[in-house]
Amino acid sequence: MSNYFIGIMTGTSADSLDGCIVNFEKNVDLIETAQIELGSEYKDKYEECIRLGFKEVNESADLMEIEKTLNKKTIDLVEALIDKSRISRKSISLIALSGQTIFHTYDKSYQIGNSQQIADMTGINVCSNFRNFDIQQGGMGAPLIPTFHKYLYAENNKNKLIFNIGGISNGTYLKGDQIEIASDVGPGNCLIDMFIKKHFDLPFDFDGKIASDGALNEMLINKLLMDTKNMSYPRADDKNDYYKLIDENFLEMPPKDIIRTLTEFTAIKIKDFYDYCECPSEIIFHGGGTKNSFLMKAINKKLDSDVRTTDSEIDSKFVEATAFAYLAYLKRGEIYFSKS
CATH class of the missing domain: 3.30.420.40 (ATPase, nucleotide binding domain)
Incomplete structure (x- = not known):
């Protein structure tokens, strides 16, 4: 089984999707990175949904709209990473999808991002729902890194x-x-x-x-x-x-x-x-x-x-994407199998 994993991260700043391909066979081998901006309209609607306390996608037309944007850009980012790295799609074990957190408590966490759709559209199995997986194991769902x-x-x-x-x-x-x-x-x-x-x-x-x-x-x-x-x-x-x-x-x-x-x-x-x-x-x-x-x-x-950044090991911008890829490597999330 290949140890190539794709990590896709979007944090609470909601400014961009950060992606990477990583190999964990020996040490952390960051093969490729890429980034896609989410745009000001996405961020503005996301922030408004947070302030209004929405938890489920069907509670808000804006939330449904930004999830569609997030899904499309996630698929685009996965394709860009594969194209840049020239790694075979079949060599990717899992896509680690952080999802976009819209509400978080100690006993339940809510993210947008349709894992099954992304698995089907890319032809690669997806590991996600990391925060609720952690809560079920006795954790708080955050931080996961x-x-x-x-x-x-x-x-x-x-x-x-x-x-x-x-x-x-x-x-x-x-x-x-x-x-x-x-x-x-x-x-x-x-x-x-x-x-x-x-x-x-x-x-x-x-x-x-x-x-x-x-x-x-x-x-x-x-x-x-x-x-x-x-x-x-x-x-x-x-x-x-x-x-x-x-x-x-x-x-x-x-x-x-x-x-x-x-x-x-x-x-x-x-x-x-x-x-x-x-x-x-x-x-x-x-x-x-x-x-x-x-x-x-x-x-x-x-x-x-003395204070330093992670840049000597991993570009600080892509640490979280790499971390989620590592969580997928450990299978600390829910697996969505591609139907394509």
């Missing part, structure tokens, strides 16, 4: 802390060759992106330039920290856990100050989890947030340790 963090970075007698900064930030603390704790830790990019879109009509704060021009609002940062002080570890966050923090205070501030303050909030929540862990000797970051140099500088100032 710690298993891959352990595979990639665990070493005897070394304590390492790995952060993923996506729409939500999560952290994995490796104590030697074991996962000591893994948890969602804070808002990541989701609040920053929300207000960047609202006030500047941009998808995100490019390199943190808008935040760097703003001033920190002490009253607002203190309120955000007070409102989240009882969020313990380990936990699985939903974007609405942070969206509900938004109130009239945000409407009275200069937009650049909002972005600056939310960037600080993201950095502080990462520092909080760092403080919770016992003296990590190495701190590693990946995810879209690593491209925000102002955010990364704010984090660096708070952490008393």
Whole structure:
């Protein structure tokens, strides 16, 4: 049996589909990568569906529409990866499909993305529904990436802390060759992106330039920290856990100050989890947030340790896609068999 796996990831930032082909016969061998933008219309409708609390596709015409878009672009991305790599379709064991999370709780997780349709259209079996599979095994359904963090970075007698900064930030603390704790830790990019879109009509704060021009609002940062002080570890966050923090205070501030303050909030929540862990000797970051140099500088100032990204092993943009491919390799999801 071949050990080629396709990983398809779309995170809570909902900006793109990230895909890869990976081989796990010896170590992680990242064969090919590709990316397809989901577009602003997709993201806007997705965010609105989240705020309205939809859980099932048939609850919303917009949700049905963006699932059709997601299915088509997923199929296009799979075909692009196969074309670029020139690997035979028959050599692909499974497509790992993360799905687009629209609602998440400790006992049930909801994603869009039609796994059976994608299996039938590509002719490749699909492994998906990873979050509910994890919940059924006694987990929280998120974060799921710690298993891959352990595979990639665990070493005897070394304590390492790995952060993923996506729409939500999560952290994995490796104590030697074991996962000591893994948890969602804070808002990541989701609040920053929300207000960047609202006030500047941009998808995100490019390199943190808008935040760097703003001033920190002490009253607002203190309120955000007070409102989240009882969020313990380990936990699985939903974007609405942070969206509900938004109130009239945000409407009275200069937009650049909002972005600056939310960037600080993201950095502080990462520092909080760092403080919770016992003296990590190495701190590693990946995810879209690593491209925000102002955010990364704010984090660096708070952490008393050397910080690096995963780029020397795997491009930080494709770590999550690779991680889901690894979960498919371990069969930690539901299998949908192609009928074609």
